[in-house]
Amino acid sequence: MSESQKPVDTLTVEEATRELALLATEIAEHDRRYHMEDAPTITDAEYDALRIRNAEIEAQFPELVRQDSPTGSVGAPPAEGFAKVRHAVPMLSLAKAYTDQDVVDFLERAKRFFERDKELDIAFTAEPKIDGLSASLRYENGIFVQGATRGDGTVGEDITTNLKTIADIPHKLKGSGWPEVIEIRGEVYMTYAEFQALKERSAAMGGQDYVNPRNTAAGSLRQKDASVTASRNLKFFAYAWGYTTEDPAPTQFDSVQKFAEWGFKISPLMVRAKSVDDLIAQYKLIEAQRSLLGYDIDGVVYKVDQLDLQRRWGFVTGEPRWAVAHKFPAEQATTTVRQIDIQVGRTGTLAPVARLDPVSVGGVTVVNVTLHNEDYIAGKDSNGLPIRDGKDIRIGDTVIIQRAGDVIPQIVDVILEKRPADAKPYEMRHTCPICGSPATREINEKTGKEDSRRRCTGELICPAQAVEALRHFVSRGAMDIEGLGAENIDLFFNAGLLKTAADIFTLRDRRAEVQQTLFEKREAQAQAREAAKGTTRKKVLSAEERTYEGLDKLFAAIDARREPELDRFIFALGIRHIGETTAAVLAKTFSTVEEFIRVGNETAAADDPHTVFPSINGIGDTVIGALRDFFGNERNDDVLDALLQQVSPKPYIVSVSADSQVAGKTIVFTGSLEKMSRGEAKAMAERLGAKVAGSVSAKTDLVVAGPGAGSKLKLASELGIEVIDEDQWFERVAGSS
């Protein structure tokens, strides 16, 4: 890459001469790698920047333009090993537009050129610029006789046999009315799906890695062995033509429509437009669809529609004057990994993040990129086996970042040639950077595999997880504290009023602070409302007005939960893998909180937890492992102790009333219940001796349906099962619960 990035107008003649020489060599080298080896070593944006720099210096110093100037050169000469094909009409490159202003300029140029034709209303086509490689297909009397690459624009490579393996390329033209001889031109490309499949096939066989669909398409097409090409499932869009004995139609647009009649695929996104606004609107539309197309495009090409106007306007070296490629912002850029930080998610997952030298990608400045987990960073799993898309990323590495569409930025490649000599493999820490608790990789019970991500085991004490843990604690299925929703939890947490769940029960003792916090929030909201209306709020509330009426209600709601049901309490602790159902099973098994804690602690201390933990239907190693982690962490014990100073969970007493109306029945709850939570409904039914099922079947006795009940309700009526609503449910069980 050229080091000197002095503004062009400050270059001395010597500097300009030297830089032009360097750029000529450099660009030729990249052309060779890209066009002949299908293996570029820099991104397209970097390559384009070299060409732009070259053009700028040439414009400033026209007398220094070299004999071998890259300006106006196209591609690279045909590679050895292919027969050469001389194009009857050269295959050119396209002028580029990077900004809307460049498009305005293009239309201005057209207007100026055709100035004398006052009446002329010039139309243009706008069509996606497919990112593949161009090919020229010669048809004589409707039969495909020869196909070639662009090469250096004048002489290309004969790849007829390879092109014949592409399903989108007809061996014989369909329909009628085609010229006696015509060279159809278009783009050979590879879809993402095919690219991904090829990568996977290759990885499974320990084969090479493929970097991007464009270079893979090029490599697949320029094979000595056509059966390799055939296996790659390449595609082709027709959008232009070279030599022809007769124009397909008077316009670009209609000509391309003809190609479709003759059996070619054409882009469905091509339109005709007249104004800059309409062209740019189409550009935006195509850009918005970019990530959904399933193949790469890198811009939108505008072409003068009428062929007679194209001919009048003509060419400059290497490019038609009547067309321009409006490029999308580059989706790839090169930068350096400066640091790897660990972020702790709300659920305790440790997520490594690479801190980058800021770089603009896809129109956005990127400074961070997620590295997912330690296996991804190492490029292999803990058994040393290579993993899909793993990279071996090290601090100091030069990497290629990609940001396509709405997709979050990712590292697509590490440039090993640029790795610092002292770069060491990254070592993942085994403790939480926030709270210092051990961070472990769990074994997934179903797959038997180790989780790729580490998780902080300090559930209750980890500040990174605290807000989430608190929100969970007060949520409906858990402690269900009215008036203390997620919003207030966040508020109190940020104000330092809450650290752990136990603090909720001492809020009453800090009444003044709670009140002040709520007051400040209300005040801020009121001001925001005023600001939105354009007025300012001057009046400060008096002390009486500051009294937060809801406060007593809130404290009462909290106090009302000082004796929670044991299953709710266990669930509220937010222990991993312990959902409402499992919490109920544990509560039923251990009956009291003391017993639950005793068994939990012993399970954590035992060498083999199975010697301590009873065998319970529905509770496997995942839950036992989670309990061990939880009770094995001393700080969780502290939090639990503090909590039990405040609350006394009720012993879980299984008293099934066998004489209730629903005893022995199988019940399904469906729709949204308004008077009780799902967990409550289930617990109530079970207390009354009923069984609760998740889906309706012939065995179902009763369906309790709330509003919005769908397929289950339908099925129940088909099966003739009794359906009642929530009110009827309460009537029916009244007196028995």
Ligand SMILES: NC(=O)c1ccc[n+]([C@@H]2O[C@H](COP(=O)([O-])OP(=O)(O)OC[C@H]3O[C@@H](n4cnc5c(N)ncnc54)[C@H](O)[C@@H]3O)[C@@H](O)[C@H]2O)c1
């Ligand atoms: N990374 C590298 O080292 C490196 C090296 C050389 C070239 N390149 C890249 O290759 C490209 C340079 O090639 P170029 O000068 O031919 O420019 P170009 O590829 O940007 O534009 C011309 C080409 O666009 C294609 N095209 C796609 N859809 C089209 C349509 N609807 N109508 C007309 N043409 C369409 C044709 O193949 C045509 O040859 C640039 O994108 C450049 O970044 C990269």
Ligand SMILES: [Zn+2]
């Ligand atoms: Zn932690």
